[in-house]
Amino acid sequence: MGTITNIERDVVDQATANLKKIGYLNDIEVITSKTDSYDFNVTIDGHGFACMVKNSVTKNNFGFVLSQLQEITRKENLPVLLITKLISPNLMDELQANNINTLDVSGNTSIIHDTLRIVIKGEKSIRQQATLATPGRLFKDAGLKFLFGILTNPDMINYTYREMQEIVDVSLGSITNSMEDIEENGFLIKNGNKRVLSRRKEIIDRWVIAYNEALKPKLFLTRMSFNDNIPWQSVQLAGDTYWGGEPASYLLNGFLLPEDFMIYTREKIGQLVRSGLRPDESGNVFVYNKFWKSNNSNILVPRLLVYADLMGSGYNRNIEAAQKLAKDGL
Missing domain, CATH: 3.40.1350 (Trna Endonuclease; Chain: A, domain 1)
Known part of the structure; x- marks a missing residue:
């Protein structure tokens, strides 16, 4: 080890x-x-x-x-x-x-x-x-958002800082700090004018743990339930709203039948109500604030976030689904 x-x-x-x-x-x-x-x-x-x-x-x-x-x-x-x-x-x-x-x-x-x-x-x-080692800036809120952008869009590592800011929802100062930390941690290889991210699997492993421990709890908005007699597949997510966790995993490969549901959104709760959901303090639909700027072309969060949701649940069935997802590529 x-x-x-x-x-x-x-x-x-x-x-x-x-x-x-x-x-x-x-x-x-x-x-x-x-x-x-x-x-x-x-x-x-x-x-x-x-x-x-x-x-x-x-x-x-x-x-x-x-x-x-x-x-x-x-x-x-x-x-x-x-x-x-x-x-x-x-x-x-x-x-x-x-x-x-x-x-x-x-x-x-x-x-x-x-x-x-x-x-x-x-x-x-x-x-x-039993306190964990204090993470550096790279694995705190702004750094985690920046790393998410780099991991889901590898070409971004060669963008200008202002171009990066169009993708990740952090300040220019945080981007500067994150790029410095990536280089200091040995996660960056320079080849002429090109920059390449190295040790990607290690970064993903550390990102997933830090995301679930540090950033995700701050993103939580509310719990909801599906309206009576409405199958979850029939819920039409509108606007800047996406399935994460178990439902996203199911829609990607059909391996995991969802029991708990995660949604990432920048819409008002009223928009979710119009989509077929209702507020419920004990509901099995967990709503989180969408923390990245770019919009997907489908109704799912990026695969890396699906993987992080599944691994962070602690449930064996979800961990198995996450491992299958990783084998197919993140």
Whole structure:
């Protein structure tokens, strides 16, 4: 998984120390992995695990974490163990349902493998210590909007700053800062007068997590429901309004039958009411402010945003649909 940091080693040491204390276990050994597939080899009472370390696991990054753990399972002939500072009991259960073992630094444990069964719940969380690394400007609001423009329109990287501003809804100053940050982070390759975005997959992975954690909550407008006896497919979205999330995924490839619905719009709520929706605080239609300037030629948000919506949901069915979407190209 790359070079092991002191922070990651500290997380493992603290978690295993608490497991020994709370679970009355003495036979735990931790060795740095010799492969890039995972971080550590952990042996507990004679049972070996391929271990990956994460600072925290939340609903917003759960899809990525699960995908990485499943990839380790496919590659290695070992059961997989996730060690993290912070994870909710529900997500720990979700991982166990996918045959992924989990241990957090407080000692909460869900390890079920062969004859080994360790389930410890209710230990006090150290949420205050599990803060994520502070993102730079590039992965905050304006930077996220700018990156969305670059990722969905690769030619934009060679536009003038004023031309970029016609596509992304941010100031010229923010565009200047974002271009500086892209270069400083090594995401930009210069070839003569041409600029090319590099490490695109890494940028997408980081963008999706940061978008769901930082920007998307600020875009939320309201919840609605479909009018009685109106199938969702018959709703005619008008003006600057687009399907995202599950309905967009379904319309792209038919793989996922939508249960929750996302709409991105710059129209008034009254326009959505005229389209066949009604305000409903517990409705399954989630309405968000459209944060980019350019208009699509169809009724769907860009594929990258569909992918981000699905991955950020934390639901297995949506994560599977997102992975299929990614294989077809973002």
